Each structure stands twice: as C-alpha cells, then as structure tokens.
Amino acid sequence: MKKFRLLTLVLIVAMLVPVSTGLTSAQEKVKLVYWSMWNETEPQARVIQSWIADFEAANPNIDIEATWNGRQNQTLVRTALSAGQQIDLVDQDADPLAGGLVQEGMAYPLNEFLEEKALDEDVPIREVFTPGTLELFAVDGQIYLWPYIYNTSQFWYNKNAFAEADAEPPKTWEDFLSVCQKLLDAGYAPIAAESDIQFYQIDYLTYQIVRYKGVGFLRQTIEDKTGEMWRDPVYLQAAQNMRELWDRGCIPPETKGYLWPAGQQTLGVGVSAMELVGSWLPIELAPIVEGSFEWGAFNFPEMPGGVGKQGDLMVYLLSFMIVKNTEHPREAFEFLRFIMTKENMQKMADEALVGVTRLGVQWAEAIQDGATAAANATAVFGMADGSVAQYSEFVNNILYVNWSKLFLDELTPEEFVEKMATDAAEYWKGK
Amino acid sequence: MRARKRLIITFLFPATFLYLVFFLYPAIRAFYYSFFDWSGFSYEAKFIGLDNYRELIRDDLFIESLKNTLTIVFVGGVIVFGLAFALTILLNSGIKGRKLFRAIIFLPNVVAVIALTTMWSVAIYHPRFGILKNGLAYLGFESLSRTLWTSPENIFESMLAAIIWMNVGFYVVLLMAGIDKIPHELYEAARIDGANELQMFYRITVPLLWDVITVGIVLWSISALKIFEFPFAFSALEPSPNTYTIAVYLYVMGFGQRTPIYRLGYATAMGVALVLTVVVVVVVLRRVLRREVIQY
Numbered sequence: 180m181k182k183f184r185l186l187t188l189v190l191i192v193a194m195l196v197p198v199s200t201g202l203t204s205a206q207e208k209v210k211l212v213y214w215s216m217w218n219e220t221e222p223q224a225r226v227i228q229s230w231i232a233d234f235e236a237a238n239p240n241i242d243i244e245a246t247w248n249g250r251q252n253q254t255l256v257r258t259a260l261s262a263g264q265q266i267d268l269v270d271q272d273a274d275p276l277a278g279g280l281v282q283e284g285m286a287y288p289l290n291e292f293l294e295e296k297a298l299d300e301d302v303p304i305r306e307v308f309t310p311g312t313l314e315l316f317a318v319d320g321q322i323y324l325w326p327y328i329y330n331t332s333q334f335w336y337n338k339n340a341f342a343e344a345d346a347e348p349p350k351t352w353e354d355f356l357s358v359c360q361k362l363l364d365a366g367y368a369p370i371a372a373e374s375d376i377q378f379y380q381i382d383y384l385t386y387q388i389v390r391y392k393g394v395g396f397l398r399q400t401i402e403d404k405t406g407e408m409w410r411d412p413v414y415l416q417a418a419q420n421m422r423e424l425w426d427r428g429c430i431p432p433e434t435k436g437y438l439w440p441a442g443q444q445t446l447g448v449g450v451s452a453m454e455l456v457g458s459w460l461p462i463e464l465a466p467i468v469e470g471s472f473e474w475g476a477f478n479f480p481e482m483p484g485g486v487g488k489q490g491d492l493m494v495y496l497l498s499f500m501i502v503k504n505t506e507h508p509r510e511a512f513e514f515l516r517f518i519m520t521k522e523n524m525q526k527m528a529d530e531a532l533v534g535v536t537r538l539g540v541q542w543a544e545a546i547q548d549g550a551t552a553a554a555n556a557t558a559v560f561g562m563a564d565g566s567v568a569q570y571s572e573f574v575n576n577i578l579y580v581n582w583s584k585l586f587l588d589e590l591t592p593e594e595f596v597e598k599m600a601t602d603a604a605e606y607w608k609g610k
Numbered sequence: 611m612r613a614r615k616r617l618i619i620t621f622l623f624p625a626t627f628l629y630l631v632f633f634l635y636p637a638i639r640a641f642y643y644s645f646f647d648w649s650g651f652s653y654e655a656k657f658i659g660l661d662n663y664r665e666l667i668r669d670d671l672f673i674e675s676l677k678n679t680l681t682i683v684f685v686g687g688v689i690v691f692g693l694a695f696a697l698t699i700l701l702n703s704g705i706k707g708r709k710l711f712r713a714i715i716f717l718p719n720v721v722a723v724i725a726l727t728t729m730w731s732v733a734i735y736h737p738r739f740g741i742l743k744n745g746l747a748y749l750g751f752e753s754l755s756r757t758l759w760t761s762p763e764n765i766f767e768s769m770l771a772a773i774i775w776m777n778v779g780f781y782v783v784l785l786m787a788g789i790d791k792i793p794h795e796l797y798e799a800a801r802i803d804g805a806n807e808l809q810m811f812y813r814i815t816v817p818l819l820w821d822v823i824t825v826g827i828v829l830w831s832i833s834a835l836k837i838f839e840f841p842f843a844f845s846a847l848e849p850s851p852n853t854y855t856i857a858v859y860l861y862v863m864g865f866g867q868r869t870p871i872y873r874l875g876y877a878t879a880m881g882v883a884l885v886l887t888v889v890v891v892v893v894v895l896r897r898v899l900r901r902e903v904i905q906y
Contacts, residue, residue, distance in 0.1 A: 254865045257651050257872070278870035283651040374761065375845035378869075436737035436758030439847045445738070567869055575862070575869040576671055580851055587762050609665060 209510050211243045213268040214256050216497070219247040222531040223328070227518075229526065234517045241510050243268075253279050260285065260502065267505040268514070273324050273496040274561050277316035277568035280500060286323035287501035292512045293322060298520050307519055311559040312496055312536045316568060325515050328497035328527070329534040331476070331549040332382055335460045336453035337446065338473035340367050344452070348477035350489060352420070355480040359429035362452045368431040370424065371451035372586075373442040377579035378562060380586045382455050382493065384578075385564050386479035387417040390487040397564035401573055406603030409596055418585050418592035420482075425588065435587055447472075455479070457495050461545035462532050476548035490557030496536065577602045637885075643878045650864070650874035662879035671851060672880065675859040676887075678766060678841075682773060682855065683834040683891065689774050690830060691823075694781035699811060701782070702789055712786060716779035723776075727843040730772040735759040760845075765852045769844050776840070777833075781826050788822035789815060817904055824899045828892055835888050856884045 213231075217224035224247055231243045248255050253271045257279070260266060269280070280286055293305040293313070305313060312326045334348075341347070341358075344365035349355040362369040373379055388397040391413045400408040424430050431451070434442060440463070445451040447464035449472075454460060461474045478489045501511045517523065524537035532543040534550060542550035561567060563574050581602065585595040644662055648655035666672050697715060701708050718726060734741050737758050746755035759768040792815065800810050816823070838857035842849050849858050864877025 251865070253870065257649075261650065261652055275866060275870040279866060279872060280651070282870075283649060283872075285651060373847075375765075375850045376847050377851075378848070433737040433758060435761035436735070436764075438731045438735075438760050438845045438850075441732070441736055441738070450738075571866075571869040572863075572871045572873065575871060579869075580671070583851075584762075589762055605668075609668065 207240075209241045209507050211241060211267045211507055211510055211514065212265050213243055213245045213270075214252055214259070214266050215245055215247050215269075216250055216252040216271045217247055218249045223527070223533065226527045226530050230514075230518050230523055233523075234514055237517070238510075238513065241513070243514065256280065256502075260504075265506075266502050267507055268499060268501055268511050270327075270497060270499045273316055273326055273498040274565075274567040275571075276324060276498055276500055277561075278571045280502075281316065281318065281323045282568070285503050287503045287505060287508050287511075289322045289325065289501070289512075290320075292508075292516075295512075295516070298516050304516055304519060307537055307539075309536050309538055309553055311556065312494070315494070315496065315559060315561055315565070316498075324496075324498035324500055326496040326498040326536045327518060327524075328531075329536045329553055330457040330459055330495040330497075331534065331546075331552050332386075332455070332457055332493035332495065333476040333478055333549065333552055334453045334455050335446075335458070335474060335476045337449065338475045339471065340365070340449065340452040341475070348475065349480045352480050352482050356423075356427065356429075359424070359427060363428055368445060368451040369429045369453065371442045371446040371454040372430055372434050373437050373439040374435050374587055375438045377583045378567075379456055380583050381563055381574075381579055382479075383421055383586070384417055384582050385493060385560075385562075386455075387420060387482060388413060389491055389493075389560065389564060390479065390482040390489075391417070391485040393486045394491055394558050394560045394564065398566050398569075401563075401566050401570050401578070401603070403603065404607035406600040406605075406607070409599035409603055414599065415592055415596050418595045421586060422588070422592060458534055458546045458549035461543075465532075465545075474545040474548070476546070476552065478552055488557045490552075490555055492552055492556040492559050493562070494553070494556075494559045495562065573603070573606055577606055640878050641882055643875055644882045646875040647873075648875035648878075649872045651872070655875065658875075662876045663883075665876065666879060666883060671854060671859055672856070674851070675854040675856045678853065679835060679837070679855045679857075679887075681766075682770060682837060683831055686770055686774055686777075686834060687827065687830050690777050690781055691827065693774070693778045694785055694826075697778065697782045698785040698789060699807075701786060703807075712783065715782050718776045719780050723839040724843050726772070726776055727840060728846070730768075731760060731844055731846070734772075735768055762850075762852050765845075765850060769841060769853050772844070773834075773837070773840055777830070781830070784822060784826050785819065788819045792818045820899075820901055820904070824896075827895055827899060831891050831895060832888055835891060836884060856880060856887070860884065 215224065215227065217227065228245070231245060235242060252269060253275060256266055256269050269276075271279075294303050296302065297304040297307050300307070308326070309329060312329065313322050313324075315326070316322075316324050336348070340362065344358075344361040344367065346358040346361040347354075349358045359369040385397060388400075396413075400411070400414075403409075425432075437445075442451075443454055443456070443460060443464060444467065446454050446460075447467040449469075458476070461468075478492060481487065481489045499515055501508055501515075505511055519537055521537065521539060524535045524540045527533065528535050528540050528542050532545070534542050534546055534553060563578065566574050566578075577599070581590065581595055581598050584590040584598075585592065590598060643655065645657060645659060646655035647658045647661075701711055705711070732740075737743065737760070740759070742759060743755050743757075746752075758764060796814050796818075797810055800814060805813065836857050837855050838861065841853045841855050841858050842861070844850075844853055849862070854862075860877045860880040863871050863880065864874045866872050
C-alpha cells in the first residue's frame with residue numbers, strides 16, 4: 180500500500196512538473212522597452228502604436244513598453260542609459276543617431292540578423308530595404324541602424340507655377356538658372372528659403388560639391404586637418420553660384436528675414452515656386468495649400484564639368500537602433516522584422532504620408548517624385564555628405580555658421596573660402 | 611538650550627539635506643566634469659585639465675554668446691527699468707483703469723514663452739505678413755516698413771525688443787508694489803512745499819524704493835544671464851547662432867540639437883563660466899547699488 184501511495188505521488192508530481200513549467204514559461208513575458216523620437220499623437224507614433232499592438236497579439240510572450248519622448252529622444256536615452264535604465268530599442272534621425280549612440284559604441288550589430296529571412300518571405304531581410312539605406316551609416320562594414328522612414332532632399336516645386344512659367348524640371352545648372360528666369364518673368368519668387376535653418380541652407384553647398392567632385396569630397400575636405408582643401412577652386416565656385424542665385428533675384432531679398440516656416444509658407448500660398456528641402460515639405464504645407472496645388476520634385480541639377488550624377492541623392496533617414504546592452508536582442512529584432520512587412524510599411528506610408536525604406540511600397544501621391552528619385556538613386560549620402568554623423572561639431576560650429584553667413588550675404592565668396600580654411604586649421608589644431 | 615539646538619537642527623535638516631543632495635552635490639560634480647572630455651553617454655571621461663576653459667576663450671561662438679548675454683543684461687536692463695519706471699509713474703498718476711492697465715502690462719508673464727516667441731517672430735516681424743511691416747506701411751513709413759526685422763543683422767535687436775516687452779510687466783508690478791508702501795503724506799508735504807512730479811520722483815520715490823530697485827536689478831541680472839527659452843524658441847526649428855546666449859550654446863554643445871555634438875564636459879565648463887559670470891555681476895551690482903536704507 181505504501182509503495183502504491185509513493186508511486187501515485189511520484190506520478191502526480193511527474194504529471195504536474197511539465198504543467199507547472201509550462202505555466203511558468205507562459206508567465207515569463209519578455210518586456211521590450213522602446214524610447215521613441217515621436218510625440219504620442221503624431222501620425223507616425225499612431226502607426227508605431229498599431230504595429231506594437233499587432234506584434235504583441237502575434238507574440239503573446241513579448242510586451243513592448245513605449246515611451247514617447249519627442250525629438251530630444253537621444254539626449255534622454257543618453258541620460259537614462261548612463262543611469263543604468265533598461266532601454267532595448269530607440270529611434271531617431273539616422274545622422275544624429277550615427278553620430279551619437281552608434282559612435283559611442285552603444286548600438287547592437289545587426290549584420291547577422293539581416294541575413295535572416297524577411298517575415299513570410301523567402302528573401303533575406305536585408306534585401307527588402309531600398310539599396311544603399313542600410314549601408315549608409317555602416318561602420319567598418321557593420322550595420323547598426325535599421326532605417327524605416329525615407330526622406331529625400333530635392334527641389335520640391337509647384338507644378339502649376341512651373342506650367343504657368345513654361346518651365347520644365349532642369350537637368351543642368353544652366354537649365355536651372357533659365358527656369359529661375361522664367362519663373363521670375365511669370366511673377367514668381369522662384370526659390371523659397373529660410374534664413375535661420377542652417378541644415379537646409381547647407382544642402383546648396385553639399386549638392387554642388389557632390390555634383391562637381393562626387394560623393395565624399397566634402398567629407399574629405401572636412402577631414403583635412405590643414406584646412407587647405409577649402410582653397411580648392413570648387414568651393415569658391417560653389418559660393419559664387421550661391422550668391423548668383425540671390426543676385427539674379429532667384430531668391431528674393433526678403434528671404435533674409437524669413438524665420439521658419441515663413442519661407443516655405445510662401446511656396447504654400449503660391450508666392451514662390453520651389454524649395455530645396457526634405458520630402459516632408461508637402462505634408463507640412465498640406466494645411467495651407469489649395470486643393471488644386473500639385474507637388475513635384477526634381478533632383479539638384481548637374482554642375483558644368485562635374486563628375487557627380489543628377490541621380491546622386493541626399494537622404495534623411497529615420498532609424499531604429501537596438502541598444503547594445505539589451506538582454507533581448509532577438510525579440511527586438513523580431514519586432515523590427517515585423518515592421519518591415521509590406522503591409523506594415525504601407526500602413527506607415529499611407530497614414531503618416533511619409534516615404535519608407537521598404538521596396539515595393541507605394542508612397543503618398545504628393546511625394547511620388549521622391550519615391551521615383553529614391554528608386555532611381557545612383558548613390559545616396561547623408562547630411563553634409565555624411566559629415567554630420569562623424570564631425571558634428573565641425574559641421575555645426577564652423578561649416579553651418581560660415582555657409583549661412585555666405586548664404587545671407589554676410590561673407591563674400593572669397594571671405595567664405597578664407598574663413599573655412601583658417602577656421603578648419605584652427606579647429607583641428609585644438610583637437 | 612540643548613533642546614532648542616536640537617529643534618533648530620530638526621527643522622533645518624530636511625531643507626539642508628535636499629539642498630546638499632540635489633543642488634550642492636550635482637554642482638560640485640558639474641565643476642569636476644568641466645575638467646574632462648566627456649560625452650555623457652557613460653561614465654568614461656578623459657581628464658584634460660583646463661583645456662575646456664582654454665577652448666572657451668578661443669571659441670568664437672562662445673564669445674558671441676557671452677556678448678549677446680551681456681547685452682541682454684545691461685542694454686536690456688537699462689531699457690526694462692527705464693520703461694518700468696515710466697509706466698509706474700504713468701499708472702500712479704491717477705489715470706483711470708490703473709488695475710486693468712497693470713494687468714495688461716503683466717499679461718506676457720503668464721503666457722507660455724513659445725506662444726510669445728511665435729507671436730513676435732511670425733505675427734509681428736514676418737517680412738511679408740507681419741503687423742509691423744503692414745502697420746508701418748499703413749502709417750506711411752514705406753522705407754521703414756521694408757526693414758527685415760529678423761534678418762541676421764537685425765534679429766538679435768528684434769529679439770531683445772521682444773524680451774524687454776515680455777519682462778517690463780513684472781518690474782512694473784514690483785515697483786508699483788513698492789510705491790504703494792510709500793506714505794502719501796510725504797508726497798502731500800512735498801506738494802505743499804512746491805515740488806513738481808519729477809522732483810517728487812527723484813527725491814521721494816527713488817530713495818524710498820531703493821531696496822526694491824536693488825532686488826529688481828539683481829533679479830533681472832540673474833534671469834537675463836541665464837536666459838534660455840526665449841532665444842531658443844525665437845527661431846522655431848533650431849536656434850540661430852545670431853541669437854545664441856550662453857545657456858543656449860551650452861545646450862547645443864551638451865545636449866545635441868540636430869547635430870549630435872554631445873560635449874557634456876565642455877558644456878559643463880560653459881555652465882561653470884556662466885555661474886562665475888552671475889556671481890561677478892551680482893557682487894558688482896550689490897556693491898554699486900549699496901546705499902543707506904531709509905526707514906519709513
């Protein structure tokens with residue numbers, strides 16, 4: 180009898196063990212902590228919230244706790260991480276992220292994950308990204324950023340104004356000047372610009388140098404510790420071209436007083452006809468443009484004798500990043516793999532009206548020309564030829580400041596070149 | 611006696627403890643980190659001695675920020691107090707609706723700074739649709755109406771005007787509160803003796819208000835030296851280097867705006883320089899403004 184009782188007890192325990200361990204594993208949920216660059220009510224945040232809800236439903240053992248920090252996200256992440264707080268996933272503009280958390284060695288390497296299959300597709304996940312986007316901020320071949328929103332830097336223009344002026348999107352600098360003249364003749368202020376946004380103004384220099392000398396030359400110049408590369412005639416030429424746009428009236432004089440968004444508003448209300456800016460512009464101006472307003476975009480024109488192609492495109496990517504010290508890199512990757520499905524990316528494109536990095540997704544009608552430029556890009560590069568990520572202080576305190584002074588007629592082209600050469604030498608001497 | 615001491619210590623402890631933990635300790639740590647090259651992403655920091663301070667002296671943007679800050683303190687201060695006195699005299703001259711006018715003048719102090727900066731940069735200074743442009747044109751000042759108030763050469767002065775407008779109300783209220791405490795008999799006696807309004811102002815109001823004026827000037831100096839929100843928000847997307855103050859430049863260098871500079875050690879050195887500037891300015895002002903207090 181005793182033996183029978185003992186046997187019964189052993190059997191009961193044996194039966195209960197798997198049940199109890201099963202219960203334990205079901206209760207042991209993984210919590211992913213995600214800190215976001217979006218404010219909770221922004222359209223992009225709404226889409227991410229729906230991604231999270233769908234992902235959690237499909238993966239009941241994973242909970243994602245999101246914190247909506249807004250644009251100062253990386254700064255807050257920095258403080259939290261140094262205080263030992265758990266954060267597994269963050270997102271931000273790719274350039275600052277590359278120059279911040281990635282440069283500080285706080286990002287999880289993604290190369291191995293990127294070889295895995297895309298969700299419900301028989302291709303490696305890296306192949307669903309628009310070419311060039313994943314590799315843009317790679318460090319020694321290692322990828323740390325997961326770009327998901329794709330903004331193009333182009334001339335965004337009012338198609339009706341161009342039609343009225345009998346102007347076509349220009350291919351060369353000469354064409355561009357001719358388009359400006361046609362728009363002037365038709366009564367438009369051809370180019371809208373802001374006096375206070377230096378990271379918009381610098382695109383005129385970046386694109387000119389990329390078109391004249393190819394991708395990477397501006398960056399090499401910044402890296403030149405003697406500062407002498409700034410005396411290359413291309414910089415004087417680029418500065419003179421910039422001033423020529425003002426002198427010809429392509430950029431109206433009152434632009435010197437436009438504080439964002441005053442300049443772009445002139446485009447929205449039909450006073451000006453185009454602006455060199457990111458593909459977020461049509462969305463920003465949506466509340467003020469009339470129903471008949473038709474958006475177009477063209478790439479920065481080719482420069483005479485330059486080696487760069489018109490298809491070389493500057494991009495502003497928004498990226499996710501898995502934090503290096505996460506205890507759950509696999510789960511974080513599963514979420515990122517989940518958001519890259521065509522359906523999920525289409526949702527972002529449709530509801531937030533932004534470009535996305537996934538191939539084969541239809542962008543909103545207003546930014547169709549951006550989608551075309553992204554699909555046909557012959558090369559892509561980041562802000563200030565990718566220098567913002569690596570040489571942020573130089574770019575912010577020397578390049579932006581001096582170019583802005585040239586842009587706003589506080590420096591002559593010759594003074595700009597001289598100032599860059601001396602400031603660069605001084606900067607590197609102090610490093 | 612011992613019980614009294616114990617009581618004093620008991621009452622002082624909570625505030626002293628909080629002050630030590632949340633102010634003094636971080637301040638000392640900040641001073642310590644100003645000698646390091648430190649990004650703030652981890653506790654890894656490289657000791658560089660006085661290099662951050664040496665760099666400050668060579669840094670054109672810091673010098674420009676310091677110049678802007680001191681201009682706000684001194685030029686802005688003179689105008690703020692000049693206007694505050696003028697409005698105080700006006701409001702005390704027996705005009706009707708004194709309280710209403712005082713409330714209107716004080717109003718900017720209770721409105722969010724971002725709303726005020728938007729109002730000034732968009733509604734007032736806009737080169738095409740601004741009230742200033744259209745108002746001046748309407749009044750026939752065609753040439754003046756074409757001024758670009760927010761162009762690089764004018765933006766700092768335009769911002770300073772807005773800062774002055776925003777702050778005058780507070781000092782009007784402060785001065786009026788002081789004036790209200792001055793016995794009316796003094797003015798009546800002066801009137802009987804044949805004093806005019808200006809004489810009464812210089813001989814009665816100013817001397818008897820001196821302690822209020824001193825406090826007001828010190829308050830203004832401290833708040834103007836560390837001014838951040840208004841210059842930061844005046845150009846909405848990113849602060850213009852033409853309007854950098856020390857606090858704004860500190861933020862740009864330490865906390866990354868669009869560009870991820872993240873030089874927290876250098877920014878901390880700037881913070882230390884700012885604190886030293888505040889101390890120097892306040893000590894000098896206290897000495898300059900020191901006078902015998904008149905009891906009444």
